[in-house]
Amino acid sequence: MKKASIIQKLVILGVYSLLPILFGGGDYQLRVLNLLVIFTLFTFSSNMIFGHTRQLFLCQGALVGIGAYLSVILSANLGITPWIVFLIGALVSGGIGSSLSMISSIRKLSIILVAVFTLSFQIIFGELIVGLRNITGGDEGFVIRQDIIPGTININRELTYYYVFVIILFAAILIYSRIINSHIGVAFKCITEDETAAAFVGINVVKYKVFSAFIGSFLFGLIGGIYAYYNLYIAPSMFNLQSTDTLILVMLVLGGMGTLLGPLLGAGVFALIFEFLRPLGQITTLVFGILLIILFVYFREGLVPWLKKLPALYKRL
Amino acid sequence: MIVEILLDGIAFGLMLSLLGVGVTLIFGLGEILNLAHGEFAVICAILAWVLMGAGAGTVLSIVLSLVIVGLIGVVIERFLLFPVYRAKGETRILMGIFVTLGLSLAVHSYLVNTLPTAQFSVRLPVTNIVVGGVILRPSSLATAAISVSVLMLLAFFLKKTYVGKAIRTVAQNETVAQLCGVNPANFRTLIFAIGAVMAGLAGILYGLIATVTPSVGFDLTIYALIVAIVGGVRNVYGTILSGIILGIVHSVSSFFFGTYISLVIFLVAVILIILLRPEGILGEKG
Numbered sequence: 001m002k003k004a005s006i007i008q009k010l011v012i013l014g015v016y017s018l019l020p021i022l023f024g025g026g027d028y029q030l031r032v033l034n035l036l037v038i039f040t041l042f043t044f045s046s047n048m049i050f051g052h053t054r055q056l057f058l059c060q061g062a063l064v065g066i067g068a069y070l071s072v073i074l075s076a077n078l079g080i081t082p083w084i085v086f087l088i089g090a091l092v093s094g095g096i097g098s099s100l101s102m103i104s105s106i107r108k109l110s111i112i113l114v115a116v117f118t119l120s121f122q123i124i125f126g127e128l129i130v131g132l133r134n135i136t137g138g139d140e141g142f143v144i145r146q147d148i149i150p151g152t153i154n155i156n157r158e159l160t161y162y163y164v165f166v167i168i169l170f171a172a173i174l175i176y177s178r179i180i181n182s183h184i185g186v187a188f189k190c191i192t193e194d195e196t197a198a199a200f201v202g203i204n205v206v207k208y209k210v211f212s213a214f215i216g217s218f219l220f221g222l223i224g225g226i227y228a229y230y231n232l233y234i235a236p237s238m239f240n241l242q243s244t245d246t247l248i249l250v251m252l253v254l255g256g257m258g259t260l261l262g263p264l265l266g267a268g269v270f271a272l273i274f275e276f277l278r279p280l281g282q283i284t285t286l287v288f289g290i291l292l293i294i295l296f297v298y299f300r301e302g303l304v305p306w307l308k309k310l311p312a313l314y315k316r317l
Numbered sequence: 318m319i320v321e322i323l324l325d326g327i328a329f330g331l332m333l334s335l336l337g338v339g340v341t342l343i344f345g346l347g348e349i350l351n352l353a354h355g356e357f358a359v360i361c362a363i364l365a366w367v368l369m370g371a372g373a374g375t376v377l378s379i380v381l382s383l384v385i386v387g388l389i390g391v392v393i394e395r396f397l398l399f400p401v402y403r404a405k406g407e408t409r410i411l412m413g414i415f416v417t418l419g420l421s422l423a424v425h426s427y428l429v430n431t432l433p434t435a436q437f438s439v440r441l442p443v444t445n446i447v448v449g450g451v452i453l454r455p456s457s458l459a460t461a462a463i464s465v466s467v468l469m470l471l472a473f474f475l476k477k478t479y480v481g482k483a484i485r486t487v488a489q490n491e492t493v494a495q496l497c498g499v500n501p502a503n504f505r506t507l508i509f510a511i512g513a514v515m516a517g518l519a520g521i522l523y524g525l526i527a528t529v530t531p532s533v534g535f536d537l538t539i540y541a542l543i544v545a546i547v548g549g550v551r552n553v554y555g556t557i558l559s560g561i562i563l564g565i566v567h568s569v570s571s572f573f574f575g576t577y578i579s580l581v582i583f584l585v586a587v588i589l590i591i592l593l594r595p596e597g598i599l600g601e602k603g
Contacts, residue, residue, distance in 0.1 A: 054407075103592065107592055107595055108595070109591070109595050110595075111407070111410065112350060112410070112546060112550065113546060113591055113595055116542055116543060116546045116587070116591065117588060117591050117592075119539065119542075120543070120584040120585075120587050120588050120591075121584075121588070123539070123580070123584055124581050124584050124585070127577065127580055127581050128581070130577070131577050131578075131581075241535070241539075242535060246418065246422065249415070249418075250415075250418075250419075253411075253415055282430040282431075283427070283430065284426075285422065285423070285425075285426030285427075285430070286423050286426050286427045286430070288422070288423075288426075289419050289420065289421075289422040289423025289424075289426060290419070290423050292415075292418075292419035292422065292423075293397065293416050293419040293420060293423070296412060296415045296416050296419060297400045297401070297412075297416065300404070300408070300412055300415075
């Protein structure tokens with residue numbers, strides 16, 4: 001790793017560690033920060049799948065949900081400790097994500113067909129969760145009785161979870177930059193530019209797509225499991241298109257696809273806008289939707305590529 | 318018995334076709350996958366509900382709301398989508414997806430927050446008709462009749478009139494259409510308005526079978542997308558056929574297995590069709 005890139009990662013770690021102090025340690029602020037880091041991680045996975053290999057997965061909510069439901073149900077019914085179950089949930093989620101990717105890339109589905117294919121899968125998942133109410137609790141959701149952080153120790157629960165998520169985020173950043181700076185990253189770049197041309201120069205497109213889908217879905221499933229234990233409650237409505245996929249994609253496109261800082265910045269700006277608009281009350285989401293349209297039209301490459309171009313624009317003035 | 322289920326399925330399927338054809342036409346002309354399509358259906362139905370509450374007659378309020386939805390379509394196309402058309406290729410597809418997604422979020426949250434109690438449904442003042450032991454429900458009959466006549470009108474419009482021919486030219490090849498003196502922008506606006514009106518009509522017809530509330534927009538959009546894509550996203554006749562097939566699958570499976578499993582079977586059918594014929598039911602291999 002180059003020196004600059006090490007410094008960049010340390011700065012990111014430092015900023016995320018200091019955020020709770022900056023915003024004051026109230027429970028509300030910590031909850032917002034926790035959700036911010038959780039969604040940053042989701043956007044990170046999405047960046048892997050959609051940003052780098054252009055597979056528009058609209059089943060991200062289901063992939064998160066598989067991790068969440070699997071870890072909760074397995075540990076509640078079989079009594080396995082959650083920490084092992086997280087890994088099982090993540091592996092199952094990764095397996096499903098990569099098989100969806102394999103089917104769609106072998107059949108050479110176009111970007112829109114992949115979207116509808118995975119969307120159908122996601123709705124089926126939601127229906128199954130509602131239907132199997134004996135195991136999953138159905139529409140009313142599932143309340144988790146045990147916490148993975150023992151309540152007897154006198155520590156701040158929100159703060160502990162926050163640092164758990166930040167450590168995972170840091171690990172994800174390290175693994176991500178490791179992948180992107182290797183030959184795999186070069187292959188990803190070719191695939192985003194032109195898939196047919198990439199296949200012509202001898203890149204196994206299917207292999208790399210499945211690989212990226214596996215990594216992304218694995219992270220989705222892992223975070224899904226921990227998110228469930230953090231929230232202490234899961235319901236099917238948390239894992240559908242409106243409440244997960246839309247938010248993730250908006251954050252990703254806002255930040256800039258295929259960049260390291262894009263997901264971090266996208267999720268951060270999204271959260272800031274949302275918190276600033278909160279005093280508007282009921283029309284928050286309306287203003288938010290309009291703002292999104294404007295941002296998409298004028299910053300369609302995302303904030304990170306735009307910021308990178310800024311010095312050149314400044315010189316021209 | 319089976320005849321009645323089939324008829325209900327065909328009526329529901331034709332309503333889906335009305336929704337899907339709009340998506341197909343808009344995508345064919347401008348390469349914009351309209352993720353706000355279901356919201357037009359909801360806007361129209363809720364507008365009709367508001368007008369009916371204000372004292373206008375049922376027919377008058379439905380007609381008025383259809384006209385207003387068409388105008389809303391024109392305004393949105395002219396002021397919101399014109400920057401999208403400047404992009405080309407895959408960027409345009411992605412931008413279209415995200416701009417219409419933002420639009421659908423805005424409309425959805427506005428309607429859900431300002432009119433949470435709105436619900437549109439029309440009950441026809443006619444009793445069930447019995448023909449040879451088969452019970453024909455007037456709502457299904459009316460849905461089927463209106464959808465078929467609108468779809469036939471559309472087919473005639475696209476096949477025979479000058480404007481329709483111009484629209485098909487633009488859909489086939491934008492550059493050549495421009496060389497022939499056809500301005501794609503105007504026809505895109507027209508087709509967007511037609512799509513919006515047809516979606517609005519589908520929303521009204523949905524009110525005959527079920528109840529339209531402000532929150533069903535997302536579901537209707539998903540139905541429209543599925544029908545359009547299963548039919549081959551540029552093929553109008555394929556879309557109509559896929560709507561009918563999926564409607565029959567939906568009603569037959571919901572009769573034999575219950576509503577909960579029927580949605581699963583519906584979606585499994587969608588996945589199978591996508592995997593077996595990625596180019597759509599009537600699509601040609603590209």
